[in-house]
Amino acid sequence: MTGREPVNIRRLLRENDQYAAADEYARDVQKGDAVSSWHEHQSRKSSRPEQMPPQNLQSVDLKVVACSPKDRLQRKLAEELFLLNKAALLARKERMRERLQQDTASVQKQLATKGLAIATNID
Numbered sequence: 001m002t003g004r005e006p007v008n009i010r011r012l013l014r015e016n017d018q019y020a021a022a023d024e025y026a027r028d029v030q031k032g033d034a035v036s037s038w039h040e041h042q043s044r045k046s047s048r049p050e051q052m053p054p055q056n057l058q059s060v061d062l063k064v065v066a067c068s069p070k071d072r073l074q075r076k077l078a079e080e081l082f083l084l085n086k087a088a089l090l091a092r093k094e095r096m097r098e099r100l101q102q103d104t105a106s107v108q109k110q111l112a113t114k115g116l117a118i119a120t121n122i123d
Helices: 007-046 069-113
Strands: none
16 A cells, blocks of 8 residues: 555545534534523513512502501502503513514515525514
8 A cells, every 4th residue: 555545534534524513513503592592581581570570669568558648659659660661661672673673674675685585483
């Protein structure tokens, strides 16, 4: 032999290296998916105002019928603040949803001009 490896062995080694690189890339993508899913879940958990008690109502007993005018005012202000915060959050979410739809439409339009498309997954 001349000291060189046969062509089929070189090809096999090259293919094995490509498979190893593809496996490593797949593992990286799976890790990224797991991390982003966790963060998305945490974000969804923390952005549910209807499940969280209003912060200012925690110290005020809402079931007290005979309370002072100051307590009634404090309770009423806390309720109004909670409702305003909830309304502002819903308005912000709606604006973000509209903005996302506009951005998605513009990206799809740009891709369509190039003959490409995005695979959409609507849950």
